[in-house]
Amino acid sequence: MTTHRVLTTLGCALTAVLATAWSTAPPAQPARQTAATTVLTHDGLVRGAAHDGYRTFEGIPYAAPPVGRLRWAPPHRATPWSGVRDATRPASACPQPFGEVPGGSIDEDCLHLNVTTPAGAAPAHPRPVIVWLHGGGFTTGAGSSYDGHRMATRGDVVVVTVNYRLGALGFLAHSGLPGSGTFGLADQQAALRWVRAEIGAFGGNAHHVTLAGESAGGYSVCAQLASPAAAGLFDRAIIESGPCTGRPDHPFAPSSVPLSTARAAGVDLATKVGCGSAHDVMACLRRVHVSRLLAAQGTDQQPAYATPLLPNDPAAAIMAGRFHRVPVLIGNNHDEGNGWAAGIIQAGYPVTPDSWPDVAATFFPSPGQAKAIVREYPVHRTDGGPVFGAVIGDANFACPTARTESLLAAQVPVWRYEFADEHAPPLTPGTPPFPLGAPHASELPYLFDLGGRPRDLTAAQHRLADTMVDYWTGFARTADPNGPTLPHWTRQSVLSLAPDHIVPTRTAQSRHHCAFWDAIG
Known part of the structure; x- marks a missing residue:
């Protein structure tokens, strides 16, 4: 074999x-819908759904849609809206093949998060916040797959689940492309900045934020522990089945890869979709339809280190003691x-x-x-x-x-x-x-x-x-x-x-x- x-x-x-x-x-x-509930964020009003004992606010944008010239760009701030934004149902998952999301997704307008909070009047003391990063090999998954109402109600916490760019759209690396290999990690940091700024309106404590994840989500937490750009964005960490000292040379544990390896994969992807010999490879890639990119990308993806966002392999950073003290x-x-x-x-x-x-x-x-x-x-x-x-x-x-x-x-x-x-x-x-x-x-x-x-x-x-x-x-x-x-x-x-x-x-x-x-x- x-x-x-x-x-x-x-x-x-x-x-x-x-x-x-x-x-x-x-x-x-x-869940029985009992009443609508509206919260004011810095970008505008959002109307969520009230259930028995908890409230949900789904599909809230934390960054601008990464489309057109923003495909393979660091996340930009979401555009404020007028009126009241409907937040009673999830937004699209980030582009991915069939897997966790039935039928997959080709919708790049996906940088959204979901908030679940206990019902009732505003608490006397803001609640702790758990920000959940989903797994799926950095290739599949969606924040909306994780219904956190049991955690929110029993633990009296606010739960935030996050979509972040996946696959080649999240981790493409190419010579001269700022953010190479780490767009998905940058999205996670943008979501954490949104939480720091906005979660108080949902009853959450912006200074008691726990970053949590499983599998690729756990490896993401490791990467954020090692990323200088994540300093001050979270106060505790939960890592499930994503050890920071995993072996990236083994196919079972998607951790991180050197930038040189990620760039080689980017060259291969560009060749597969017909952009390898283009005068402007990135301009060509930005014109390729999402479905074609998904068909050409590898089964699993990994963030790249030796990059501005992730200067060191998280395993090496942890071994050297260079990580956020939480x-x-x-x-x-x-x-x-x-x-x-x-x-x-x-x-x-x-x-x-x-x-x-x-x-x-x-x-x-x-x-x-x-x-x-x-x-x-x-x-x-x-x-x-x-x-x-x-x-x-x-x-x-x-x-x-x-x-x-x-x-x-x-x-x-x-x-x-x-x-x-x-x-x-x-x-x-x-x-x-x-x-x-x-x-x-x-x-x-x-x-x-x-x-x-x-x-x-x-x-x-x-x-x-x-x-x-x-x-x-x-x-x-x-x-x-x-x-x-x-x-x-x-x-x-x-x-x-x-x-x-x-x-x-x-x-x-x-x-x-x-x-x-x-x-x-």
Whole structure:
């Protein structure tokens, strides 16, 4: 099996996970509309929707549409409007292929955010704010996929979910193009500046802003921790399954790439769409239809470092102690890699004792590394899927998360968790080739109603969801997740999160073979 073919399979497997997570959940009962509600921002009035216990304001522009000459330009301020802007429904997702957003999107007028806040009169003290950056490999996703009303109402916080430019439109790099490789990160910073300026009108505390994200959203938080341009834009950070010391040379963990690599990908994209030999390559690219750009871009995208917005690889910045000094809540899922392993197996690549050495060599081309992995993770049965999944999860998530925590904790308060519900609701339809346990993204339904649809949870899982919301929002409120009714979470251990079994553990690193991964590099 060739590396190229396997990487293509990986992209398809990940897309399937993300697509079905938001589109196949059982439909929720629609929230009862009780009254309209209007808020004055600096750009104009917005009218949201009042529901039972919370209010939503959707599709608020935080920057000008990045179209025409603003395609591949830093975000510009949104144009103020007259009258009252309807904010009762989401705006378009940023351009992306089919995946999390059914049918994808080709609408570049997408730099919008959504605000969810508890109902009622203005609070005596402004509420903490959680700004959520979605995942999706920097290629798919939308802020509107994450219904944060449970977090807002139970935790008494304001939740903001953000769209940012994706794929080639968000991360194209080209010689002489200001902002190369970081337009999507610049969008996130523009949204944070909007929050600082506007969130008070929604009852939020502009000085208690927690930047949070999962997967590519988690890597985005890492990038913002390392970006000088993000100084002063947030006060705490939550990183879910996006460790800052991930391996960009591995296909499972989209972190960041050198500007030279991003520029080479930009040259390739320009050639594919017929602009490679144009007198003005950027002018040509700005005339190319969105659908053609989407067809030509890579499966996954990464921000570029060695750029003004991101001078250093976030991993190197964290290792050198050059990051914003804010408290951090960070974690991973117990079985991060199982979803990828299952997708690859179902695509026709079984992992057996005979095939395992070749599979390992495909993903770890160094012969010494591949052989060491096979010895450390032996496959003894026909179904080696869980073993393959453990390798993916340990190498790309669990151990980099442990390393990130160690580096951050030398400078700032850090709380680390591991989501470990082995019966978490499946994110994909059908029967996987082996039990997936707690794979990548499986913690999300405990915090959000994905696509506005609550997933089926047992009573014990509902209690776990409530506890996780309490921890996350407590951290946003005080920079410490602990509360009087919660199991105590110490900074000296990893908190294992499972139904009716929330306990500190000190064995996470050994369970995930982290000494092995540290040794082989």
